[in-house]
Amino acid sequence: MDLLLAVRLYINKMIDESGPGMKVLLMDKETISIVSVVYAQSEVLRKEVYLFERIDGGGNREIMKHLKCICFVRPTRDNVDNLCHELKFPKYGSYYIYFSNIIPKTDIKQLAECDEQEVVKEIQEFYADYLAVSAHVFSLNITNIYHEFNWVPETLNRVMQGLSSTLLALKKAPLIRYQNSSEMAHRLAERIRQLMAKESSLFDFRTAGPQPVLLILDRREDSVSPLLNQWTYQAMVHELLGIQTNRVSLADVPNIAREMQEVVLSTEQDEFYAANRYANFGEIATSIKQLMEEYQTKAKMHTKVESIADMKTFIESYPQFKKISGAVSKHVTVIGELSRLVAQNELLQISELEQEIVAGQLDHGDCFQRMRQLIANPKVTSLDALRLVLLYTLRFEKDPNRDSHTFAEMLRKKGLPERWLQLPDKLARFGGSRFRLTDLFHSETVSADAFMRRLTKGIRGVENIYTQHVPLVKDLVDQLIKNRLKEPAYPYLGGVELKERPQDIFVFVLGGMTYEEGYAIHELNKANPSCRVCIGGTTIHNAKSFLEELWNADQP
Structure with missing residues (x-):
């Protein structure tokens, strides 16, 4: 069961079925994302796909009858209408049409009626209507x-x-x-x-x-899991920087180089990321150090190019050398920014308190005092302060001592937008105990199995106070x-x-x-x-x- 491989095989089949020759890949907004998360543009180019176009981009595409068109779109009404127009006035020599999901037979009939010049060579359903983030x-x-x-x-x-x-x-x-x-x-x-x-x-x-x-x-x-700070590489990048279809924007990073303003983190195209996406923050520093040492070793090998044999060795190893160089630059930049944000925003202190709240280790009085101290800290952002208040709301939902008013005033003083001050009440309606089947904080009677799991965990000890939450x-x-x-x-x-x-x-x-x-x-x-x-x-x-x-x- 490999979700990523399934999409790659579909794309390979689309391209292969059109045979040799220059091709254009015609997609919609959503299928562009579906393809981009599993294939780099350079990989597709090696398969004789030299042009990428949007079917909903208007009628200003050039007529290029020497190109074969591979069309991969979702089976929406708009896409079918756009395809009908495309087939009445074809811009390419032949069309191989693939829908990312089931398409009604009536739509197929409509497309056939519009294909007056008989340019359509293939219509199929290829079930790739999802973003394959990884194999699972x-x-x-x-x-x-x-x-x-x-x-x-x-x-x-x-x-x-x-x-x-x-x-x-x-x-x-x-x-x-x-x-x-x-x-x-x-x-x-x-x-x-x-x-x-x-x-x-x-x-x-x-x-x-x-x-x-x-x-x-x-x-x-x-509702707890999405509110916590994260400490594995992939989750941490998404939490602090954001990942959109494998792309991470670093445009707001101080003094960022122009070529680093957006980077791609893909398990298919980046060996370091594939190997380290689940490593914790401490392990990443060791891994990046090893990657840099490997790069420095290869760089020294390339400092002396004195003979034909040296030149041949350099040319043969250059692609791999360049690949490692790019990976070093990218990951050093990303990890450097993560480190800056962790220190600047007191995330270690915040995360420790978050974990103790959700692990049920604090009584209300201790939690209340520690939260007041952290929220009052000017280094703590309004977003992180709000997350603490939301976790507090869930954890002490039924506690008669719960004091939402004090924290609301503190959040207001930190400049939190007024509408976000309504979120604690919204969270109680969204994921409060009246809706949930589960006692997330183990505050009520637990089963024998759950009790033994918790007892065993307590005997082993908590390996990392920042990752207690499961x-x-x-x-x-x-x-x-x-x-x-x-x-x-x-x-x-x-x-x-x-x-x-x-x-x-x-x-x-x-x-x-x-x-x-x-x-x-x-x-x-x-x-x-x-x-x-x-x-x-x-x-x-x-x-x-x-x-x-x-x-x-x-x-x-």
Whole structure:
């Protein structure tokens, strides 16, 4: 189950099926992102694709009949209309059309009627309607899905399409389980089941072993994970700088070189990033030092070019030398900026308190005093202060001593925009105890299994005070792997039940997942080699994007 490889194979097939010759790749806004996260432009160029165009970019493209056109678009009404216009007035010699999802037969008929010059050589459905972030992580890149805590029909349809395409790409027809406390999860589960029944021939996959399982969760069950500072490389970059389709903007970094204002972090194109994305902040410093030493060794080899043999060696090793040079510059710049922000904003102190709040180690009095001290610190940003207050709101939701007024006044003095002062109340409605199935803070009676897990963890000790938190999804999937996930809370849709332990599991978080959760699933995959788990979400959140999701969730 490799989500990234599935998309790469689709793109390879698109390009190969058109045969040799110069090609143009015609896409829409969303499919450009789908392709760019799995392929560098230089890789596509090596496959004789010399031009990249937008189908919705207007009619100002040149007529180039010597080019073959590979068209990869989503099956939307606008794209079909644009294609109809394109085929009536073709700009290229031939067209190979690929839709990223299921397209109605009526639309295919309409395209055929518009192809008066018979330039279309191929029309196919290739199910790559998702962003393949890594082999086991995917995103639909859809934000603000909640509309008064319910679905907007158009959004539900888009999420259903994206999620079903991942199942089709990996050729899986799963049993469906969903979070019973979430009506939105239930509706999405029903829509997936209806689609699988309607398109039964597409989902007719004969596989050995237990039937796969799709588990649909709601972000509202765990509002803690998106609020925490992160300390693994990938999650830390997203939290402090932001990652959008593998791109990281460094334009606001002081004294940044022009060529470093935007960098690409891709597991497919960057060996250092692939090897270190889950390393913690301390380990990264050691890894970058080793990378620099490797670069310096190669640089010394190239200082003396005195003979034909030296020149030959230099030319042969130059691409690798240049690649290492670029990786060193990029990662030193990124890690340097992360270090600057950690020191400037007192993130170590903030993270320590965050972790102690969510680990349930502080009583209200201690937490209140430490929060007052940190929030009053001028180095602490208003965003970080707000995150502490939101975690406090969840942790002490039922505590009679909870003092929201004091923190609201402190946030106001720090210059927090007035609308964000409403977020603690919004969070209580979004992910408070009345909605949740789970006691996130272990403040109530726990099961014998959970008690033993906590006792064992206490005996071992906490290896890192900044990474005590374990996202809820890890515990849920661990229970699912062991066939212990409680059915009343996470029922099977349609009464069908899996008696065996599942081998292939899809987890989907409506409302958005986090990179911390992606790392947790990576760890589960390592610990359970006989089981393969993929996780995806409507988007991948950092704190800023989650607060926007939270703000919009109960808006009419």
